[in-house]
Amino acid sequence: MHSVKRKLLNVCNKLHLKRTLKYHGDFTSSKTGRFVQEKPFLGNQYLDDPLLQNYLAKYLPPEVFNLVDKDLKLLGAAVAGYILHHHENVCSFEPQLIQYDAWGKRIDKLVMHPSWNALHDICAEEGLVSIPYVSKLDKWGRLYQAAKLYLFSPSSGLYSCPIAMTDGAASILKARPEQPFKDAYEKLISNNPNLFWTSGQWMTEKKGGSDVVNSTETIAVPQSDGTFKLHGFKWFTSATDANISLTLAKIVEDGIYQPNLTLFYLETKTAAGELNGISIEKLKKKLGTRQMPTAELILSGSKAYKLSDGRGIASIAPMLTITRLHNSVSSVSIMRRLLNLANDYSKKRESFGKKLIEHPLHALTLEKMEVEQQAAFFFLMRVFTLFGLIESGAANNEEKLLLRILVPLLKLYTGKQVVSVISEALECFGGHGYLEDTGLPVYLRDAQVLSIWEGTTNVLSLDVLRSIHKTKGEVLKTFIYDVQRNLTPSSNKSDVLQNAKSILVNSFDNLKGYINSVQFKQELFSEVTARDLSYSLARVYMGSLLYNEAATMHVDSKSSVNLIKIAYRWIAGQDLIPVVTADKLNY
Secondary structure, eight states, rough: HHHHHHHHHHHHHHHHHHHHHHHHOOOOOSSSSSSOOOOOOOOEEETTTTHHHHHHHHSSHHHHHHHHHHHHHHHHHHHTTHHHHHHHHHOOOOOOEEEEOOTTTOOOOOOHHHHHHHHHHHHHHHTTTEEEEEEESSGGHHHHHHHHHHHHHGGSSSHHHHHHHHHHHHHTTTTOOOHHHHHHHHHHTOOOOOOTOEEEEOOBBBBBOOOOHHHOOOOOEOOOSOOOOEEEEEEEEEEESEEEEEEEEHHHHHHEEEEEEEEEEEESSSTTBBBEEEEEEOOOOOOOOSSSEEEEEEEEEEEEEEESOOOHHHHHHHHHHHHHHHHHHHHHHHHHHHHHHHHHHHOOEEEEEEEGSSSHHHHHHHHHHHHHHHHHHHHHHHHHHHHHHTTTTTOOHHHHHHHHHHHHHHHHHHHHHHHHHHHHHHHHHHGGOOOGTOOOOHHHHHHGGGGTSSSSSHHHHHHHHOOOHHTHHHHHHHHHHHHHHHOOOOOOOOHHHHHHHHHHHHHHHHHHHHHHHHTTSSSSSSHHHHHHHHHHHHHHHHHHHHHHHHHHHHSSSSSHHHHHHHHHHHHSSSOOHHHHHHHTTOO
C-alpha cells in the first residue's frame, strides 16, 4: 500500500515539475533564470539636472551663460558616455609597482590602466584646471569651473584628486615669474594633453596627518647653485605619478635646523626621465580610492627649489583652500550621481507588485536624500562664487572674511553628508547596491576618504574656531550679516515657505543668543564645542540659502514649488543648532 502511494506521489511531483517548467523554463538546464533586471540609465548629466541649469542661468550674465551652457551640454553627454567608460576601466584596475627590472636595477615603475592616461588628456582638453586662470570670464571663472567639476567628478575615475592638487599648485606658482616656476605654471594650466602637468601634495609623514608642524622630519640641505636636496620619508602621497609636487621640509645648514617649515617645489623626474632622488617603497592598500596610486616615498637627495622663507604652513594655505573646495565638489556631485541612478532605478524595479517609486516610503527616502543634496549644492556654488570674486579682486573685506569661515564649514559638512547619502542610496538598489560589478559600491568606498582628505571633521572644526579667534569674532559678525541678508527676500508668499522662515529665524536667534552669551568665555573656543558649533553654523547657513533661492524664484514655476518643499524639510526636519542642544545637556 505504501509503495502505491509513493508511486502516485512521484507521478504528481513529475506533473507539477512539468507544469512549472512550462511556465518558468527549465532552470535545471539553463544557466540563468528568465528574469533580467533593467539597470539604471544615466542620461546627459547636465540636461537632466535642472537645478544646475537654473542656478547658472540665474547668476551668470546672459553672454557668459550662453557660452557655459553650450559647453556643459557636451560635457554632460560625455560624462555619461566615453568618459564614464574610462572611469569604469580605471575603477576595475589597481595600480601596480614594479620596483626592479629583470636585471636587478631599481626602477620603481608605476603601471596604470591606459584609461588613467586618457582621463589626464580629457582633463587638459576640458580645461578643468585652466578655466579660472586663462579664461576671460573674470569673477565667473570659478563658478564655471565648479559646474564642470560637478559633472566630471563622479565619472573621473578619481582623476579629480590630482586635478585638485594641480589647481592648488597653480594658484601658488602663478605669483612666481622666475624659473622653473614660470615654466611649471604654464604646464599646469595647459589645455594641450602633451604639455599638461599634474601636481602632488606631499605633506603627511610617518608621525601622522594633520599635525604637520610637529610631524615633519624631512630636511632640506642648501646647495651651491641655490637649490636644495631633500631627505625624508613621505608616508601618504596621493597621485604619486604626478609631474611635480609641493612639499614641506626643515632647512638644515651647518648642522643647524631652522625652526620653521619651508615650502618646496620639486619635479618628480629628471630631464633624463629618472626619478628625482625618489624611491617608491610601497603602494598603500586602502579601503577606497584604489584606482589611484598612493605611496610611501623616501626622498634621498631630491633636487628642490624653495618657495617660501619659512612660513611653510601659511604659504601652502592657498593650495589647501582650493583642494578643500575640490573635495567638496566631489562630495556634492557624487551625491547627485547616486541620486540620479536611484531615481531612475525606482521607476524600473518592481517590488510587491508595483514600481519602487510607487511605494510611499521609498519615495520619501529619495526625497530626504534630495533635500541633503540640494542644500549641499547651494552651499557649494555659493562658496565657489565667493572664491571667484576674491580671486578676481572684486570682493570686499567682508566677503574675504566670509570665505575664511565658509570653506572649512563646507568641506567638513559635505564630507560627512556624502557618506550618509551614498550609503542610503546603495540601499535603494537592494542587493545590487552591494555587488562590485554594478559599479555602485566603489562610490561608497571612495566617499569615505572625503571626510579625511584635506583635514578631518574635527581638524576643520578647530579651523573654524581659529578663524573666530584670529579675526576677534569678525568672521562671526560677517556670517551673521550674510544669513540675515539671505533671509531678507520675501517675494514668494507661500505659507509653507514663511513657516520655514519662522522656524529658521527662531533657530538663528537662539544661535546668536548662544554666541553672544559665551563669546567672552572660554566655552565658545573650547575643542569640545567645535564640531557642534560648526554643524550649527553650516545647517543654519544652508537653510538660509535654501530659503533665499525659494523666495526669489518665479512663484508659479514647478521648480519653485519643489524648492519650497526642499527648504521646509531642511529647516523643519532636523536639529539646526546642535551646539545649543548640547549646551543644554552640559555636554
